[in-house]
Amino acid sequence: MISNSKPTLAVDFDGTIVESKYPKIGKPILFAFETLKKLQNEGFTLILWTYRSGKRLDEAVEFCKDHGIEFYAVNKSYPEEEFDETISRKIAADIFIDDRNVGGFIGWGNVYKELVGENLSPVTIPKKEGILKKLLNKLNTK
Template sequence: MNKLKADGHYLVIWTCRAGDQLTEAINWLQEKGIPFNRINDNHPESVAKYGGNARKVYADLYIDDKQVGGLPPWRDIYEMLGHEEK
């Protein structure tokens, strides 16, 4: 995710956590140095474009740990996006 952020991607964490569990998740992400731009919230440009802040966060690409087949290694995800290793 650090490489994706460095490449200029806008990263949104979408989680079902709320309240104390959400706070714990945010703290964990920050402690681990995992970058993100927003959590459970749409990019302001998307809100303006579509006239509201929908519950489901809009994205060009979703990376989900519960996807069919499981989560591939991050190196593979990065390569799938067409980025070259630096």
């Protein structure tokens, strides 16, 4: 098993990392990948725990890799685990991050704050130009 002092996180894909568009892959949810990278860098173990299987699962795993996240395990508690229909599919994780939580998904900034006890540093969150600033810039160039 995992031997670090940080919790193991089981993270859902559709509706949590990306917008719910199953069977397609939706757009990344705001700060999902930035937060997951930061948590991983801080020693949290990440497991992808999703309804997806087969080709759809492979697409989700590749999408996450393309965005800089590789999971310790996918739909299992540890990489070497073999699926066996005679045992429970429950994942051995400390915390489950899912859009189907009671009360819904709390957002990645709040996830980070709950797990680490601080807000994400503005340095780790890419700043985007707001719509009002874009509009003002467009008006000023005319």
